[in-house]
Amino acid sequence: MSQAPALQIEAAPRAGRRRLSALMRGPFLLYLPASLFLTAFFLVPLALVVWMSVSEPTFGVANYTAFFASHYDLAVLGRTFRTAFIVTIASLVLAYPVAYVAARRGGAVSAFLLSIVALSFWTSFLVRTYAWMVILGARGPVVGLLVALGVSPPPRLLFTTFAATFAMAHMLVPFMVLALYAVMKRIDEVHMRAALSLGARPLRAFLTVYLPQSLPGVLNGATLVFITCLGFYVTPTLIGSPQDKMIAGRIGQEIEELLDFGAASATSMILLAAAVALFVLYDRLFGIEKMWR
Template structure:
């Protein structure tokens, strides 16, 4: 009789089979992060509580807090991170607000100019600033031409370190705040004007509170990211501006003091987690990924509204004074001018490398004295540079594929899960973004040293995959949040099994998002330096590692020639990713 069963009966029997819980699909990703992130980080930190014989001891902690240099470097790190965060918010908020007022097409074009420097290696941008801000740089020549008594002398100071870090983190601040601002109902401000509120009061009492989730999320991401910086202080700062990342490099690569490195890493990680905990209690960590988060306590909200009211009255008073000036001048154009200058400064170090790559000079100089293909030919003919370039491409390709496989599987399981435990899983997949990169790199170096993976392509691939998972995961999870699951149900009703539904319905509909996620994972790996610096072990040279060595040992325009390739790859892939993202949004 079974051969005469109707399709409906077969479907009913298939639905009655035991089904695995959707969260099981997150198991491969959770296991991967447990092995290559949680376990080595924990193992590294536990070394700080052992002596040379493996017994429990607090000698390392006594040494660290007893030596003034470690306390000074720690304070430097937190102060520089705080200065960077506040500056990014003060500059980024007006720019994000200005972008939110533009049309959709204009905003997309302007965001390309902002995101291009964001996806350009920090190493390239910092070295561009070294050339532009040097005593013989173009800015110094302009000031001398205007009558300055002496050349510009700002390199190797705290100010230029903060400036360069703000330049690197500002795009992140803008793209974090912008979605919140664009989601604010545009009818609210005209309604407030109708009820008698001035423009200033309407902004501070309505728009600003509604944009606070994006503002605070940007604050968290910038502060955490700034704690792990080491490239910028190493290239542009003085010894007095050393940060924790530089101490970690010294303890691991030069002194092989794993116990002290573990203590430094633990202190940095604990501070990061405390900041995240406070943020979660006030706003909810899910707001970072575009979720709703949760409301803060009534006391916190009351205090926030009181502060906003004071600021609103202050700015409203200033606006009334300006309005009474003769001619009643308008100052709206200042925001456009300010935003244009900020975007120009963001793009400046990126485009400055293009003419330097074709310079006739024997050293990096901007503007170049003449045109020559000498350094481009040197780059293309060098087996060292071409080998590093080919290795970076190969590693980035494998990293992108691995990150997409892990993140897509996990995001699919989370999207089908409706329980509260999903938020904990989401936070686990975001851990590589929360844990400072320098801590992750040192922990992986310690783990791979015992596994024999230091100096191997496989070790770099695994490390880069850990770093790439968060951004790939966020892109695909966001896609699944807007996915119409009724299409899968309809296909199942018509007789398709689960694998066929996934292969013929789900994957084709999210294909564009997967392409965009792969590209961003590829770019994350292609320009990554921190993991390559430690795990590569000086044996396997990726392109960023080769450029780092060139900066430290023999600075030549070959570096600029290599940067042209990176900028070309970043630009082309970013365009493809944007088109894929638009297709995904149109579905």
């Protein structure tokens, strides 16, 4: 009888080693490269930013307190959210018809539209930003067209709020199109035909049958575009108005001009917290897994 507990004690480490060995032979080896990559290039830098936010120049939460006590920083944060909201609405307005036609027509029309959308991912944000600087510049084609139409003097388009907002919307429209198309493609056309056969006019059938079924795509695209726009730096800095600085531009200013790495790190963490809060809110209301369906 006295040997039974001893045998159990000896068997427990062996069982643990067997489970560990099975784990090492199983999915763990598949997870290991991605885990190491994320740890080295995401978690470690993120931990460094967190540490700098509470240790530069002295240890504490003074950087966070200074941010929320600064009317300028709060105004920049509010402007960032307002700009992201406007860009999201503009992207939705521009992307919805494209995704609708691509999903409903199919065939060559769908392939052509989706090819144009895909081509935009092959050009970096920086190149597209410089392209808009040429297009909207004082000697660009838009100003030249306005002059040819008799508009004198032509309005200044570059380095304005309109230029930055329109350029950011143009860059984020492809994300919205793909999010909408993924949902619209699964909407059965029988529903629309049934509504039309029951006497509903095309507009009423669209508003009451098709639009509600496409709302998951609208929510997915809006969330993706909004959060992406929160971190825009290059476009609003190069072609926007100096009075319309966004939070990423403020972080760049704190690093490059003020050399205040602690304040920049705290501002970065506040921006990250805002983005995570939006994801959590989306997950609570709709479920984050629906974003990828």
